[in-house]
Amino acid sequence: MEIHLPTVVATPDHVAALDRLGDEIAELSAHIEAATARLLDLIRDFDARGGWNTGFSCCAAWLAWRVGLDLGAARERVRVARALGTLPLLAQALARGELSYAKVRALTRVATPETEARLLGVGRGGTAAQVERIVRAWRQVDRHAEARETARRHASRALHVRQDEDGMVSLRGRLEPEVGALLIQALAAAREMLYQRARREEGTALADSSAAAPSLAQQQADALALLAETALHQELDPGAPGERYQVVVHVDAPVLADPEQPGQSVLEDGGRVSSETSRRLACDARRVVMQHDEDGRLLEVGARTRTIPPALRRALCHRDRGCRFPGCGSRITQGHHLRHWAQGGPTTLSNLALLCRRHHRAVHEEGYQIERQPDGELQFRRPDGRPVPAVPLAAAVPADPVHALRSRHEVQGLRIHARTARPSWLGERLDVVWAIDVLHPLAAGPRHCPSLERRSPPARPSTAIPVAGPRPVSE
Ligand SMILES: [Zn+2]
Ligand SMILES: [Zn+2]
Numbered sequence: 425m426e427i428h429l430p431t432v433v434a435t436p437d438h439v440a441a442l443d444r445l446g447d448e449i450a451e452l453s454a455h456i457e458a459a460t461a462r463l464l465d466l467i468r469d470f471d472a473r474g475g476w477n478t479g480f481s482c483c484a485a486w487l488a489w490r491v492g493l494d495l496g497a498a499r500e501r502v503r504v505a506r507a508l509g510t511l512p513l514l515a516q517a518l519a520r521g522e523l524s525y526a527k528v529r530a531l532t533r534v535a536t537p538e539t540e541a542r543l544l545g546v547g548r549g550g551t552a553a554q555v556e557r558i559v560r561a562w563r564q565v566d567r568h569a570e571a572r573e574t575a576r577r578h579a580s581r582a583l584h585v586r587q588d589e590d591g592m593v594s595l596r597g598r599l600e601p602e603v604g605a606l607l608i609q610a611l612a613a614a615r616e617m618l619y620q621r622a623r624r625e626e627g628t629a630l631a632d633s634s635a636a637a638p639s640l641a642q643q644q645a646d647a648l649a650l651l652a653e654t655a656l657h658q659e660l661d662p663g664a665p666g667e668r669y670q671v672v673v674h675v676d677a678p679v680l681a682d683p684e685q686p687g688q689s690v691l692e693d694g695g696r697v698s699s700e701t702s703r704r705l706a707c708d709a710r711r712v713v714m715q716h717d718e719d720g721r722l723l724e725v726g727a728r729t730r731t732i733p734p735a736l737r738r739a740l741c742h743r744d745r746g747c748r749f750p751g752c753g754s755r756i757t758q759g760h761h762l763r764h765w766a767q768g769g770p771t772t773l774s775n776l777a778l779l780c781r782r783h784h785r786a787v788h789e790e791g792y793q794i795e796r797q798p799d800g801e802l803q804f805r806r807p808d809g810r811p812v813p814a815v816p817l818a819a820a821v822p823a824d825p826v827h828a829l830r831s832r833h834e835v836q837g838l839r840i841h842a843r844t845a846r847p848s849w850l851g852e853r854l855d856v857v858w859a860i861d862v863l864h865p866l867a868a869g870p871r872h873c874p875s876l877e878r879r880s881p882p883a884r885p886s887t888a889i890p891v892a893g894p895r896p897v898s899e
Pocket of ligand 2: 747748749752753754779780781782783
């Protein structure tokens, strides 16, 4: 294979011109990194203050929509912006144009306020590729430490059930966090159930002055009993998951057609939901029409049908592909009737749009509006009527953005030049194992990280990268 390089005429003038060009590239890059730091500050502030919460599911989704980043890059910006909020040294180095965004992005994956200073040394010393390698090895040590900690916790799980002398049964135990959360949730649900039962019986029970209201501990004990009872009653197998979590809503037909109408909209267990919520649930659901007479007696039960038949749903998914809300595109979707079927809206492609759960709620319950334009495009509007364009207009940019950037940095007192971001690495071989051993607080010995095979340890550092304090002199 032949490689053609441009013919270089190495006159001194030519070399000097190329040097200047290279310097200009380096200087402008450092300016852009400094501006990126400012951008990340703005993103962090916008994120913290919920500025994206105008129909978008998160700050990254808003950023992707408003600025035109792909969603992965937008998520990364938000992650780095948040991380820099607690990492002032890395934030300042980026703001001075000394560290590139690529390096900061890598370092923020592992840096904590405790390790930030050492990692800043890594960033200053190495090239972006070397920083990336060190961060990868660092994460491996972190992951091993985390895995050890998880294994230790898992091994310490226990539940001791013991009968006391008076016949009472004592419990003492330690559960893993997620199992504990499950138990706490189940106890809360059982307490709620017992409370409702007690309320129902309140009217019929005679006032018993000796029975004071049970304490929380007593309620918990009752709740646990109910859990055990229920588990045995269900033979520990509640059936198919679809059935288990099915929510049944009973809605009066006039309520679906017009939320202002009086009528019922209740869950099977008696809880009420708003008429807007029942309209959302009915938008794309299995439905059974039951007819009652005036006294509430059931007259007729229709066949169970899907509001959106499977064939139409396939066509809808093919056309819309994901949630249609600007900037969303989530693939887990529900069919939404632009004009609700209960109001006579047809179940046809032109009256349907896919929305994710978040945006389906936004449209039904939060006042967002969708209209289909004469050209077939969807127009979304905020509750205040302002449109949410699918692609926002680009921000105005000064005629000479480079000049604007330079002068702004000058006003800020930043001194950025062609060598601001130059790594101090002098070309030595990078020994990642050695670097991690020296830098990582948990990597005290080689056995901590079995997958990082330790070769014979170098007699002296073969690289100048892992510098927390003064740099080793490699003479
Ligand atoms: Zn809907
Ligand atoms: Zn969505």
